[in-house]
Amino acid sequence: MPSPDASLFKPELVFFDLEADDAPGLFDALYERLSPMGYVKGSWPEAIKEREANYPTGLLMPGAPIAIPHVDPEHIERPYIAVVKPPHPVTFEFMAGMGDPVAAELVINLGITREGGQVQVLQALMDLFGDAEAVADIMAQTTGEGMVSAIVSRFGE
Amino acid sequence: MAAKIIVACGSGIATSQTVANKVSKLLKDRGVDADVEAVDIHSLKHYIKSADAYISVVKVTEDYGIPVFNGVAFLTGMGQDEELDKLIEAIKDL
Numbered sequence: 001m002p003s004p005d006a007s008l009f010k011p012e013l014v015f016f017d018l019e020a021d022d023a024p025g026l027f028d029a030l031y032e033r034l035s036p037m038g039y040v041k042g043s044w045p046e047a048i049k050e051r052e053a054n055y056p057t058g059l060l061m062p063g064a065p066i067a068i069p070h071v072d073p074e075h076i077e078r079p080y081i082a083v084v085k086p087p088h089p090v091t092f093e094f095m096a097g098m099g100d101p102v103a104a105e106l107v108i109n110l111g112i113t114r115e116g117g118q119v120q121v122l123q124a125l126m127d128l129f130g131d132a133e134a135v136a137d138i139m140a141q142t143t144g145e146g147m148v149s150a151i152v153s154r155f156g157e
Numbered sequence: 158m159a160a161k162i163i164v165a166c167g168s169g170i171a172t173s174q175t176v177a178n179k180v181s182k183l184l185k186d187r188g189v190d191a192d193v194e195a196v197d198i199h200s201l202k203h204y205i206k207s208a209d210a211y212i213s214v215v216k217v218t219e220d221y222g223i224p225v226f227n228g229v230a231f232l233t234g235m236g237q238d239e240e241l242d243k244l245i246e247a248i249k250d251l
Contacts, residue, residue, distance in 0.1 A: 055167040
């Protein structure tokens with residue numbers, strides 16, 4: 001399998017200050033950041049809210065409860081991966097209804113395009129979040145640079 | 158004949174593709190011959206007619222008349238070995 005495209009992770013796409021009471025609120029707050037940088041289209045907020053409501057993405061990984069919301073490529077301007085560590089956990093329904101809702105401590109929004117290497121990235125992230133020690137390091141990060149490094153440096157291990 | 162396995166998620170390009178790649182590799186490692194294909198949920202009804210097994214990463218509310226497996230296990234790796242055993246058991250006699 002080709003290596004995941006680490007360039008999709010950028011310090012400018014790591015957010016520690018997005019306050020939200022629920023997932024739709026988090027998407028609104030994230031849109032306010034992503035839209036000016038030209039990553040998403042105007043249709044993105046409604047599209048991702050509907051998608052998350054119909055096909056939820058909360059996961060209870062060994063190291064932390066997380067969510068991996070994403071939406072169809074038509075709502076994406078250019079590929080990206082945003083990493084959100086909200087000040088307070090945000091509730092996401094469990095993927096495929098396989099468990100109770102999770103209080104997500106980290107939200108990774110995959111800006112998917114058909115050409116992008118997101119499959120490799122998603123697999124690499126799942127491998128990473130299966131490793132409790134790696135997750136502890138990721139969850140301890142307080143800067144965009146630190147977060148990108150904590151994730152990307154472990155790809156391909 | 159190779160078993161045909163369908164994986165579905167909302168778009169057919171992120172979660173389902175990741176799971177399809179993973180399952181394909183796991184089956185190959187175990188010497189099981191199978192075609193694993195990722196589709197979007199709206200095309201599922203079309204593809205499922207010719208499939209032998211369905212791996213879902215969305216909530217399953219319908220009875221498709223073929224065995225259904227938990228895609229989240231393959232995505233996260235948690236409970237994966239048990240789910241793989243069940244999948245192989247279901248398709249090995251095809």
